[in-house]
Amino acid sequence: MGKIKGAIVVNTDRCKGCNLCVVACPFKVIALTKEVNVRGYNYVQPVLEDACTGCCSCATVCPDGCITVYRVKE
Amino acid sequence: MTRNEIIKPENLVYKKPTLMNDNHMHYCPGCSHGVVHKLVAEIIEEMGLREKAIGISPVGCAVFIYNYIDIDWQEAAHGRAPALATAIKRLWPDRLVFTYQGDGDLACIGTAETIHALNRGENITIIFINNAIYGMTGGQMAPTTLMGMKTATCPYGRDPQLHGYPLKIADIAAQLEGTAYVTRQSVDTVSAINKTKRAIRHAFENSMEGKGSNLVEVVSTCNSGWKMSPVKANQWMKENMVPFYPLGDLKDKK
Numbered sequence A: 001m002g003k004i005k006g007a008i009v010v011n012t013d014r015c016k017g018c019n020l021c022v023v024a025c026p027f028k029v030i031a032l033t034k035e036v037n038v039r040g041y042n043y044v045q046p047v048l049e050d051a052c053t054g055c056c057s058c059a060t061v062c063p064d065g066c067i068t069v070y071r072v073k074e
Numbered sequence B: 001m002t003r004n005e006i007i008k009p010e011n012l013v014y015k016k017p018t019l020m021n022d023n024h025m026h027y028c029p030g031c032s033h034g035v036v037h038k039l040v041a042e043i044i045e046e047m048g049l050r051e052k053a054i055g056i057s058p059v060g061c062a063v064f065i066y067n068y069i070d071i072d073w074q075e076a077a078h079g080r081a082p083a084l085a086t087a088i089k090r091l092w093p094d095r096l097v098f099t100y101q102g103d104g105d106l107a108c109i110g111t112a113e114t115i116h117a118l119n120r121g122e123n124i125t126i127i128f129i130n131n132a133i134y135g136m137t138g139g140q141m142a143p144t145t146l147m148g149m150k151t152a153t154c155p156y157g158r159d160p161q162l163h164g165y166p167l168k169i170a171d172i173a174a175q176l177e178g179t180a181y182v183t184r185q186s187v188d189t190v191s192a193i194n195k196t197k198r199a200i201r202h203a204f205e206n207s208m209e210g211k212g213s214n215l216v217e218v219v220s221t222c223n224s225g226w227k228m229s230p231v232k233a234n235q236w237m238k239e240n241m242v243p244f245y246p247l248g249d250l251k252d253k254k
Helices: A021-023 A059-063 B032-047 B060-065 B081-091 B102-110 B111-119 B169-175 B190-208 B230-244
Strands: A004-010 A030-036 A042-046 A068-073 B010-015 B054-057 B072-075 B098-103 B127-128 B179-186 B213-219 B246-254
Touching: A004 A042, A021 A030, A021 A059, A021 B230, A030 B060, A059 A068, A059 B190, B010 B054, B010 B127, B010 B246, B032 B190, B054 B060, B054 B179, B060 B072, B060 B098, B060 B246, B081 B098, B081 B111, B098 B102, B098 B169, B098 B190, B102 B111, B102 B127, B102 B169, B102 B246, B111 B127, B111 B169, B111 B213, B127 B169, B127 B190, B169 B179, B169 B213, B169 B246, B179 B230
Parallel strands: B054 B072, B054 B098, B098 B127, B127 B213, B179 B213
Antiparallel strands: A004 A068, A030 A042, A068 B010, B179 B246
């Protein structure tokens, strides 16, 4: 098919919920959750995983380096 | 293809740089410092200079940078980072020596050190984080605070009659004979971050090749000091800071 699929893994304990990745994602893959982590911050999680292309926008803008990106060509 | 099939080591395209350790960063959520820390760690890793890099940390929010990036660090007295960098680079000419300073450290108390180190053409790189406010001490007016901008110590806005005018350090540095590369970048969008990464790498390469001193000014945000959300602070920066501090290379000596 040649379609590019991506997946992200968020280090939720490190995330501070600044929301910059949510704005940076061109496909609205990532969103802030209502749950809080050990430090009391709301953290982000992938919600629309099928749309992810592994473009690394979210990981690039993350000030704390919480996001790991994987990409594969189908 | 399921998520578990994609998440495999061979498909990895982006992760936190290995030079950046797992210590929890004390910065506020959305602080520009984190992005620049990440870029510095990535570049040193890519250039293979882990054992040769010596950073000078400032006084200010970034004082604890030595806790987050696993290279050699030296802590300088307030504003004296370029003087210390000069000494280290002269004693260890084969090392990558850089300072990482904020606007209170570099543009206020350390203006003399900065300008003279740049003018002497020391083979160092100065990374200058300009967020137009004193972040660490609670949002007081900095020399780089914009006209009319409200801070804790100028609650009615910066007034030139009373507080003088904002200081454009990169423009001053570009006039000096000793500087090889002077640029002003930002870290608000993906493309801006990539440009900043290229700029810092170019500056590090220049200092290793002995071309002269390098200044990379990063126009950044301080959302806590500005009393905004991180996303709004990035927008405010684009609308208000960038017109006064235009982005781009100011000097690139070949």
